[in-house]
Amino acid sequence: MLSVLPFEWTMRLSNRAKYPRITINKFAKVELVWPKHMPQKHVKPTLFRFEPWVRKRLAEFEPHQHQQNLPPQSITLPAIQQTWAMRYQHQAGLKPAMSENNDALVIAGDLQDGEAIRVALQGWLKAKAKLLLNPWLKDVALDMGAEFSAISIRLQKRRWGSCSSKKRISLNAALLFLSPELVRHVLIHELAHLKHMNHSAAFWREVAVFDPLYKQHRLALRHMGKDTPRWLHETFDTPPQLKEAPYETR
Numbered sequence: 001m002l003s004v005l006p007f008e009w010t011m012r013l014s015n016r017a018k019y020p021r022i023t024i025n026k027f028a029k030v031e032l033v034w035p036k037h038m039p040q041k042h043v044k045p046t047l048f049r050f051e052p053w054v055r056k057r058l059a060e061f062e063p064h065q066h067q068q069n070l071p072p073q074s075i076t077l078p079a080i081q082q083t084w085a086m087r088y089q090h091q092a093g094l095k096p097a098m099s100e101n102n103d104a105l106v107i108a109g110d111l112q113d114g115e116a117i118r119v120a121l122q123g124w125l126k127a128k129a130k131l132l133l134n135p136w137l138k139d140v141a142l143d144m145g146a147e148f149s150a151i152s153i154r155l156q157k158r159r160w161g162s163c164s165s166k167k168r169i170s171l172n173a174a175l176l177f178l179s180p181e182l183v184r185h186v187l188i189h190e191l192a193h194l195k196h197m198n199h200s201a202a203f204w205r206e207v208a209v210f211d212p213l214y215k216q217h218r219l220a221l222r223h224m225g226k227d228t229p230r231w232l233h234e235t236f237d238t239p240p241q242l243k244e245a246p247y248e249t250r
C-alpha cells in the first residue's frame with residue numbers, strides 16, 4: 001500500500017499484459033495490473049500518473065450505490081437505534097466472512113463474491129435478530145400472560161411473523177429494520193394468536209389491550225416493506241461497467 005495516494009490499491013503481476021493498466025471493481029477496489037517484464041521501479045510514478053483518472057472514477061462511483069443493489073456502505077437497525085459502518089477488506093481466495101468491530105462491520109475475503117457477501121450479511125442479521133427478538137418476545141409474552149413453546153428466526157419475504165397451532169412463534173429477522181413500536185406490535189399480534197388462532201373480533205380485542213394504537217401500526221406495517229434493504233432478498237447487481245484505461249509507458 002502506498003499511503004500518499006488518496007485510495008487503496010493492490011497490484012497483480014501479469015505474464016500476458018503488455019502495458020500496465022488499472023481496474024476498479026464494483027466495491028471501488030483499485031487494482032494495478034503490472035506486466036511481469038516491466039521493472040517495478042516504474043510502479044509508483046505510474047500510479048501517480050493514474051491518480052486523477054482514478055479519483056474521477058471513484059467520485060462517479062458513489063452516487064450510484066443508492067440506486068443499485070450493491071453491498072451496503074452502512075447498516076441502520078431502527079428497532080435498536082444502531083448504525084454500523086461497513087468496511088470491506090479484499091483477501092483473494094478467501095470466502096467472505098463478517099465480524100463486528102465496535103460500531104463497524106468488517107467483511108473480509110474475496111470481494112468479487114457478491115453472493116457470499118450477501119449470505120454473510122443475512123447470517124449476521126439473523127444472529128442479531130435472535131439475540132434481540134428472543135428476550136423481547138419473552139418480555140412481551142410475560143406482560144400478556146401468554147406462553148409459547150419455541151421461537152425461530154427466519155428471513156421470510158412476505159410475513160413479519162407467524163404462530164403455529166403448536167405455539168411456535170416464527171419472527172422475521174427483517175423486523176430489526178422497523179421502529180421499536182412496530183416490532184412490539186408484531187410481537188403482540190403473534191402472541192395474541194396463542195389465545196385466538198384466528199383474526200376474530202376477540203383476537204383484535206386482545207391485541208388492543210396491549211397495543212391500543214394497533215390499527216395505526218397495522219397500516220404502517222403495510223408500507224414498511226420498501227424500507228428493508230434489497231440485499232435481504234435479491235442478489236447484488238453485476239458490477240457497473242467501468243471503462244478501463246490501458247495506456248502506454250513512454
Ligand SMILES: [Zn+2]
Pocket residue numbers: 189193198199
Ligand atoms: Zn395474524
